Amino acid sequence: MKDFLEKYIMPTAVKFGNNRHLLAVRDALIGMIAITMIGSFAVLLNNLGSIIKPYGKMMESIFGPTWTTLGGDIWWGTFAFMTIFAVFGISHKLAKSYGDDGFEAMLISAACFFLLIPQVANVPETEGAWGFIGWGYFNSTALFTGIIVALAATEVFIRLTRVKAFIIRLPEGVPPAVAGAFAKLIPGMLTILSFGIFGLLFRMLSDGKPLNDWLNTVLVAPLTSAADSLFFAILIVLLVHVFWAVGLHGPNILGGITTPLFTSLGTKNTDLYAMGVTDLDKYAILAGPFLDAFVYLGGSGATLGLIIAMFLAARKRHKQLLALGTPPGVFQINEPLLFGLPIVLNPLWLIPFITAPVIMTIVAYTAIKIGWVYPVVTASIPWVTPAGIGGYLATGGHISGAVLALVNLAISIAIYLPFVYINARIDEKKLQNKIDVNVGSHIDA
Known part of the structure; x- marks a missing residue:
């Protein structure tokens, strides 16, 4: 799989991401x-x-x-x-x-x-x-x-x-x-x-x-x-995280396509909101900072959920990594975690890394679609805005936006937590095998 990605996917993705236009x-x-x-x-x-x-x-x-x-x-x-x-x-x-x-x-x-x-x-x-x-x-x-x-x-x-x-x-x-x-x-x-x-x-x-x-x-x-649809939202999230899986910056590679689309839809929402339009059917859902406010909590992969899961289940084991990754992670910057754990090219971590954002996208889109979150995304926020605060500001200062972001954060924690336990068990077995090998070598000597 790794050789296939490096040979066929990475060159095309790099070329696409470096297109000057x-x-x-x-x-x-x-x-x-x-x-x-x-x-x-x-x-x-x-x-x-x-x-x-x-x-x-x-x-x-x-x-x-x-x-x-x-x-x-x-x-x-x-x-x-x-x-x-x-x-x-x-x-x-x-x-x-x-x-x-x-x-x-x-x-x-x-x-x-x-x-x-x-x-x-x-x-x-x-x-x-x-x-x-x-x-x-x-x-x-x-x-x-x-x-x-x-x-x-x-x-x-x-x-x-x-x-x-x-x-x-x-x-x-x-x-x-x-x-x-x-x-x-x-x-x-x-x-x-x-x-x-x-x-x-x-x-x-x-x-x-x-x-x-x-x-x-x-x-x-x-x-x-077509862009303002659940299918398109899932497709974008999947592509972003598949690129990250092989070490490529997914949001940057797709930014030339997604940025104008999301900016256009987000600005349309802001204009409607400024004119006092209350008909939610006229607003776009996948607009502006939708993904930053409700999906990319802690960065791509919703890794703030992973950080919290590590604090809950494996704080001592990842003490140094958490010390380095938590402060930037709160502000949606997760490169220390992506390459320090690592998540990139790591089959175990890639499962929740891809699954969590997809599920969170479905939850967020559906919640806004059926009117549980009102109003819809109507304001632009910096992508570094912390989880919860971003949801509150993006929805025009409505508490339901913050609640939706926090619910998604809880979902990401629940998805990552079993893999934190699995990773701990794997590390324990590796350590035990290493000890057994060392003891056996000492006895033979």
Whole structure:
């Protein structure tokens, strides 16, 4: 099995995980964590007033009936422009991977994205405006369009900059910033022109439907519907832990696919929550930090349950490992345990390592689906948020989110505990066999 995984699975997984386009998407969206965090907490604090009535009355008495204005403004400056930040970030990261400084590339990509957006509400020319653009073309609704345009525009731009005939070279006395800008002038213009022509032809062939609307109808809506399912959740969790089983960082390898999907669904939930929507059927379940809040408790494999099980059944045997692994484990960092126990390539530990997260995923998804946990995931949290606290914050400050996380933690402990006992018995037998061998050797001598 080990030879098969190393020969056939690991090379493909490593190649997939190192794909520059997926890395650019993943790193850009992760780099936006400050934006998503402050936006989530602004929505959370605004909506706590309706959940915790005394808090809402207190805030209104101090700041007046418009006390939610600040939170609304922060949401508007963060989540309402999610795709714009993503376009800049993805283009910059991708261009850097090619050795470019990324500055011109991200500006060109943004221009290409803007020119593909329809002017949905025209105003008289006397008012000095071409038209109004709905914020639905800037928020997570347009995220997949933004990702595609950022990747495509950057690829076109970078390749054009490598055509010597398109490079304008100025004399040596010209400042480097000016020379660099002129060197990429023609590639930038050609990239924008090509996307402008593409947008025009696309609207002609699609009866006036812009690219974003077409993608949402044909690709994004079916994809997100399929992604927000129990089957997809189990599949992702299985793949993550199969990769970890051979020593590969599963979340990083799949991050280029899962991060945009979960970010899009999570942002959609946050927007609905900010608008006060109470119909749970409109919310996504497998969204935002769902896995971090309810499944990856202690990190991949829900290894906080293993740590607690070791404290209960084998504290003395694993004293040093627990001392090293517990503090980071509380904050969802479990590499000391994965490689120190080890769990990686260890058949005994891999059984609960894979089984526990799958069962926890089923429990969490089902609990939210049938309405036991209300509201659903509506806030972004750092992946290092401790178990219980993450569930509470991710569900908009609802105690049921914390309870669900703690129930899952108890499930992981129950799954790991028998294997802790089994491992202890195996170690005892190995030690006894070693003693017997040493005694036999001494007698023979």
